[in-house]
Amino acid sequence: MDMHIKTTEQPTRPAQRRYPPGDLALWIFILAELSVFAVFFSAYAFTRAQHVELFSTYQATLDCNSALANTLVLITASFFVVRAVAAIQRDRSAETVRWLWLAVLMAGLFLLIKGHEYAHHLAAGVTLSTNTFYMFYLSLTFFHFMHVILGMLVLLVLAVRTRRGHYSAAEHTDIESGASYWHMVDLVWIVLFPLVYVMR
């Protein structure tokens, strides 16, 4: 584990940018998060293999259209985040703010669509204890849901701070960190959607 603080002061051109972008501490955290999701996904796959009929039966009750819409919503949000990072790299602060707010909007839309799905389940009396499939489905999606909330808050804070002039082409590590986190959240959904909703 390299404990040195690297404090390169001079702005570097994109070609010299070091990877991974953003704060290293965050990458440790992202790795931890991905590990947890990976374990959860594996547990799901393993359990599904032992209860194929149960899982198939209840998978059929899920709303694939909403989930598909949500997939598109998250990917769009990620696109906006990419634009935001590109904008700040060119010192276009105002444009960065706009892209970030658009991403926040998309995140909010995800929460609405997913929230609607949950309302439907709740009305049908479905809980974590209904059966093993629903336990996994609700756990996985709710854990992810909370990450979307956190991601949205992060983007929101970044939008506000960019507006206040905290970032520039020379120094915008926070935006790269926040963007990395958002992309992780998107990545998790891209695995979750086919795994839980689609694959029978």
Place this chain on the structure above:
Amino acid sequence: MSQAFTKAMARNIFYGGSLFFILLFLALTFDTDSTLPSRDNHAAITEKVAMGKALWEKNDCIGCHTLLGEGAYFAPELGNVYKRFGSTDAIKAFIKGRPKNGIPGRRSMPQFNFTDEELDAIAAFLKYASEINTNNWPPNIQG
């Protein structure tokens, strides 16, 4: 741009991450609380059972025994003793029959000099405990 691993970022992850998981834990606690009535055999908590629990605590039974696997490991698991002994009478007789000065050379249980009412209560408490849905624990009758 710096690829700094900043203390500020680590601190933010600490605060953010902790808050996140505290909220998640509270959500799961709320769900657990709503689900308990279907698992915890609370309907069986009569005054007698409550008295039994109070006696269980007042005499620190957990100091030698385990209850649902928790406690001390000196004496047997009592969460399923109702099933193991077969009846409240058997439980009462056992407690009542403990010799005051113990059994020479053996791990010994005190004689608590309970009244019949108290013995009833304790046995009722242990019966109640044995009917809680513990996800099929313990693996067998021995506890």
Place this chain on the structure above:
Amino acid sequence: MQYQSQRVAKPYFIAAIGLFVGQILFGLVMGLQYVMGDFLFPAIPFNVARMVHTNLLIVWLLFGFMGAAYYLVPEEAERELVSPKLALAMFWIFLVAGALTILGYLFVPYSSLADMTGNSILPTMGREFLEQPTITKLGIVVVALAFLFNIGATILSGRKTAVSLVLLIGLAGLAVMFLFSFYNPDNLVKDKFYWWWVVHLWVEGVWELILGSILAFVLIKTTGVDREVIEKWLYVIIAMTLITGIIGTGHHYYWIGTPAYWKWWGSIFSAMEPIPFFMMTVFAFNMVNRRRRNHPNKAAVLWALGTGVMAFLGAGVWGFLHTLAPVNYYTHGTQITAAHGHMAFYGAYVMIVLTMISYAMPMLRGREAANSNRSQVVEMWGFWLMTVSIVFITLFLTAAGILQVYLQRMSENPLPFMVVQDKLALFYWLREITGVVFLIGLVVYIASFFVGSREPEASVSPAPAEAGA
């Protein structure tokens, strides 16, 4: 020693060690009762010896944490403690109340103690580790609040560092979670659910923050590594602690009547609880390797490194071995649990308190930075005797536990509990003998405070080449 008020730490540390001796003596009594079942019966039945053993442990660790806080906070905050007098008053109150409680356990039948102390008004007695009469618990709350006020006011009115802030959060969390010990419903499942909010969220939660901050403090002082580096890693470590440990509470919710999904949530998150301990070990070794100075207190550095290793082994590895639900189904409530518990508590909390005492006591007794060579050598003997003993105690209990699990829970003809216990006698005797060695180690450790006190301090050897730092 930079600030006069740091002196108040000394009585706390002395009391801690005194109570530690008491804890071990009663541990030896219990160990003997395991194999000579009626030893001291009915005068001191097993459960009484046990509550004395566990309560002394918790109280001496609390004295240790408070002493550590009183020592490091003035130095970190760069100001004197707000009220040294309050600290001393609380010391005596806590000590006397604690002593009376222990005497109550020993000399009065427990149910009579309950009656005498008005337990029926608000019954909180009779639960593991929370055997204290309700009035004692209320006293603990008062002492804790006074302590938090003293430490908190000092930190907040002085220089705020990550070390002191993390310590404060940990200590505040300790106090808040203790309040759940007052909640004791008739519903056994709810009782157990919230009991773990005290126990788990203490030792696998806020206590780790206390551990981390003390370790960071000692590393800053003994290695000279830049504070920024050490403090940022402290934040990462405690972030991982709470991220894994809060939901990790679920590994206590498999078999107590709570919903089945805890088997999944608890297993997945608690499986990751070793990560912060692993990080602490790497952290400690790395900082020492990158040190910019050779501190004369080699014993303290040994304790610090040892804490990392033993905490990782005892809490991390042994914890992991029985944390997954399918395994825990068979090992729940057996000697496996006891094995893990002993090494985890010793490795994490006993050792961090002894680390802090090792670092601070020489200066509290008038030295510049460290004890004499002779004293440190004796102290290190104490370290090795105790640490190796605990490893063997854990191994013997693990062996006993595996045999117990097989005979009582897994074999085709499961044997009754008491029958199985008889068959484990050999391991219990080995444990007891090793426990005596542990006591010898503790005596040697205490001797180190009296040996070599007239000899000159250990000297500083030249620092390693700058390139390495």
